[in-house]
Amino acid sequence: MLGARSNLCWNSFLVANHQAHGSDRVRVRPRNQIEMEIGGLDSNGRQFKNADEMWREEVGDSQKKDDWYRNGVGYWQGVEASMDGVLGGYGHVNEPDIKASEAFLNTLLTDLFPNAGRNQHLVALDCGSGIGRVTKNLLVRYFNEVDLLEPVSHFLDAARENLAPENLLVSGEHKAASFYCTPLQEFSPDTGRYDVIWIQWCIGHLADDDFVSFFKRAKAGLKPGGFFVLKENLARSGFVLDTEDKSLTRSDMYFKELFTRSGLNIYKFKDQKGFPDELFPVRMYALTTDTWKKIGTSRPKRHANRPGLIK
Numbered sequence: 001m002l003g004a005r006s007n008l009c010w011n012s013f014l015v016a017n018h019q020a021h022g023s024d025r026v027r028v029r030p031r032n033q034i035e036m037e038i039g040g041l042d043s044n045g046r047q048f049k050n051a052d053e054m055w056r057e058e059v060g061d062s063q064k065k066d067d068w069y070r071n072g073v074g075y076w077q078g079v080e081a082s083m084d085g086v087l088g089g090y091g092h093v094n095e096p097d098i099k100a101s102e103a104f105l106n107t108l109l110t111d112l113f114p115n116a117g118r119n120q121h122l123v124a125l126d127c128g129s130g131i132g133r134v135t136k137n138l139l140v141r142y143f144n145e146v147d148l149l150e151p152v153s154h155f156l157d158a159a160r161e162n163l164a165p166e167n168l169l170v171s172g173e174h175k176a177a178s179f180y181c182t183p184l185q186e187f188s189p190d191t192g193r194y195d196v197i198w199i200q201w202c203i204g205h206l207a208d209d210d211f212v213s214f215f216k217r218a219k220a221g222l223k224p225g226g227f228f229v230l231k232e233n234l235a236r237s238g239f240v241l242d243t244e245d246k247s248l249t250r251s252d253m254y255f256k257e258l259f260t261r262s263g264l265n266i267y268k269f270k271d272q273k274g275f276p277d278e279l280f281p282v283r284m285y286a287l288t289t290d291t292w293k294k295i296g297t298s299r300p301k302r303h304a305n306r307p308g309l310i311k
């Protein structure tokens with residue numbers, strides 16, 4: 001899932017394809033269809049002229065959609081419940097990954113929560129949590145309760161073990177609370193439970209329609225002022241379909257189109273640094289909801305460090 005960019009031709013194709021077709025389509029298509037008109041590739045080098053063509057083949061009827069999700073989870077059922085397993089053989093990227101995530105999370109908590117969240121009872125959800133790597137190394141240190149959502153039972157069992165109180169270096173006020181063995185496309189959170197919903201290296205398993213409906217449902221799970229963090233691989237343009245684990249690496253523009261459809265705003269984003277060159281670039285997005293804007297005025301100043309007009 002971390003997705004080694006094993007064939008560099010993919011990327012040059014993606015860029016070339018974008019340039020060849022981008023401008024004339026822009027003129028004739030409504031804005032939100034532009035990205036979907038950009039072609040993509042699969043991991044065997046097969047070219048698709050657009051995302052619709054690929055999705056029709058992969059999830060075009062209910063049988064195909066069931067197969068897509070069964071094969072996605074089936075892939076992970078065959079993977080060892082270890083750091084190397086969930087990181088596609090790149091266990092050593094755990095450290096730079098957590099470091100960058102922690103810096104990003106700190107900025108967000110400082111910007112958005114009174115007193116950076118200190119003295120508040122904070123709750124997070126770790127989506128597609130695998131063995132609980134992100135919870136153990138990051139979330140449980142900042143949040144009093146972390147729930148985990150993971151469809152592969154042997155990963156969730158490992159997470160339970162890794163996050164047992166005796167295996168955590170945090171005070172008794174911080175803990176892993178609930179463990180849900182469910183895929184994202186079937187999950188509806190309890191209303192208003194979470195300050196942060198963290199989604200890392202798993203959204204590629206969702207088809208576009210399930211991506212959008214997941215976020216629409218998950219929004220109800222946020223407390224007022226809560227937000228999402230989505231950390232994902234980026235395709236340079238269009239998309240790259242992994243035929244083995246049934247996941248899609250989307251471009252930034254593709255993500256933006258889906259955020260719009262989901263009613264989400266990008267509050268901030270940050271690119272991961274320090275990963276091996278052969279991996280896809282990785283971006284962290286902090287996403288807020290539309291209702292969020294209405295309470296924005298009661299929050300600390302968000303633009304204090306940006307240029308501002310003298311009034």
Ligand code: SAH
Pocket residue numbers: 001069072073076086087127128129130131133134149150151152155182183184185200201202205206
């Ligand atoms: N987020 C974890 C694990 C990444 S590996 C980490 O960063 O360490 C990708 C994870 O996505 C696996 O645990 C896999 O089981 C999970 N996954 C696969 N299909 C999923 C789905 N439909 N919904 C939620 N998670 C899924």
